[in-house]
Amino acid sequence: MKKITPEEGECLHKNTCIIWNKGFCVPGGKDKKVQGPPDCYEPPLQGASQEIIETFSKVALALKEGYYIVVVKGSGFNFS
Numbered sequence: 001m002k003k004i005t006p007e008e009g010e011c012l013h014k015n016t017c018i019i020w021n022k023g024f025c026v027p028g029g030k031d032k033k034v035q036g037p038p039d040c041y042e043p044p045l046q047g048a049s050q051e052i053i054e055t056f057s058k059v060a061l062a063l064k065e066g067y068y069i070v071v072v073k074g075s076g077f078n079f080s
Contacts, residue, residue: 004028009060012042027060035064 009026011017019038023029029036043056059069 008044010044011037011040012044012046013040027063037061037064 004027006022006026009028010022011020011025014020014022014025017025017040019040021029021031021036024031024034024036025038025041027037027041037060039061041057041060043053043060045053045056048056063069
């Protein structure tokens with residue numbers, strides 16, 4: 001999450017949302033002791049497919065819940 005700049009991660013609705021907070025409404029953000037982003041977070045991916053937007057949102061919310069994200073490139077990788 002540290003590789004995502006604030007401009008890349010700020011919620012798509014930052015200009016219209018009444019609860020928007022610059023430090024909270026980004027992946028890995030925080031507000032006081034609450035981990036962000038909020039559940040209403042939508043990534044700023046204008047022009048991306050709905051599948052990509054949903055995947056980005058799921059990853060951001062999974063990190064918020066304490067999950068680790070592993071990216072695997074190539075075939076033949078299996079945890080079963």
